[in-house]
Amino acid sequence: MSSSDNMRLAVLIDADNAQASLTSAMLAELAKYGTLTVKRAYGDWTTTRLGGWKKQLNENAITPMQQFAYTTGKNATDSAMIIDAMDLLYAADLDGFCIVSSDSDFTRLATRLRESGKTVYGLGQRKTPGPFIAACDKFIFAEVLGGGSAKPTGGGGGGSRRGKGGAKKKADTEPTVEVQETEPQDTSGDESGDESRATTTVSRRTRGKTKQAPEPDPVEDVDDDVDELEDSSEDEEFPAIEELLQPAIEGTAKESGWASLGQVGSYVNKRHSSFDPRNYGYPRLSVLVGDLDWVEVKEVPDANDFPQLWVRVAGKP
Structure with a gap:
């Protein structure tokens, strides 16, 4: 297989399950692994739903692949991507594939490509099902591309400043909300006609609910990008x-x-394809290990006198 600098990669984007606003960042990330020889995005471009992609396609030299949605509830885009990937596998001189999607339907495709000796990179949101992540040689979470972290709910243990911790638990009790209700006053037997329409304001406390007039359903802007995808x-x-x-x-x-440290990183990546220091809020593995109190770090010059990081578990003789 070619070295990472010379790898020829095909980028196949499921436009229905990817974020157009991250296109440039996604391609820059994937370019770290080789030359992006093929760049294609799949979807039904006759609809306004994918309008946010049009500018990105032009600016990033991505070829739009038209796929009509023939039947409601069936994802024709997935089928088109899979067929194209298999065509490229046999017809193109490629070393690997980059599948941009959060859809588990591509799990078998990733497995099949790897069986044919191709390297497979996946890129999707944190909601991506585990089987698809595991089927890739390397999986990158889209959430880290903006310079942040993927906000893990499980975390770095053992003395990291980002130590073990889960998501905040919901409050055991629901909030108490003050509600104002206006009810007609019972005026039966009241001799004063002027008071017949009088009303009284009744204040009572409810738990977790507010009585309000139903709000109208929000109007969807069909030109909006599919950046905010519903987590399934x-x-x-x-x-x-x-x-x-x-x-x-x-x-x-x-x-x-x-x-x-280089061998440690390779070891982890081979066993956990989605491992990335950025998932834990660190830009590089060297920065991450330097923040762990159970890991000792030292620099050792190599044969060319370049410093190399070595690590060991603290307390070992």
Whole structure:
């Protein structure tokens, strides 16, 4: 297989399940792994639903692949992408594929491409099902492309400043809301006709509910981008950092107990395709390990006198 610098990659984008606003960032990320020889986006371009993509297609030299939605409830785009991928597998001189989608329907495609000796990169949202993530050699979460993190609910354990922690629990009790109701006053028996239409304001406390006039349904702007996709599944928790790194350090360590950080990173990536320091809020693995109090870090010059980072589990002899 070609080196990463010379790898020829095909980028296949499921426009129905990808964010147009991140197109440039996605391509820049994928370009780290090779030359993006083929760039295609699939969808029904006759609809206004994908209007936000049109500018991105032109600016990033992406070829739009038209696929009509023949039947309601059936995703023709997925089928078109899969067929094209198999055509490219046999007809094009490619080293790998980049599948941009959060759809589990591409799990078998990713597996099949890898069986044919191709490297598969996936890119999608955190809601992406686990089987598709595992089927890729490397999976990148779209949430980290804006310079942030993917906001893990499980986290870095063992002394990291981003230590283990879950999402905040919902309050055990629902909020108490003050509600004002206006009810007609019973004026039966009241001799004063002027008072017959009098009303009284009744204040009472309800728990977790407010009585309001129903609001009209929001009007959808069909020209809006599909950036905000509805989450059909819950985000999976990231493994704790210690659960990932400690076996990697021990599995690649020399007799001295020290392991090359580069080998540690390769070890983790081969076993967890979605591992990325940015998922935990760190730009690089070297920064992440430097923030763990259970990991010792040292610099050792290589044969060319360039400093290389080595790590070991703290407390080891």
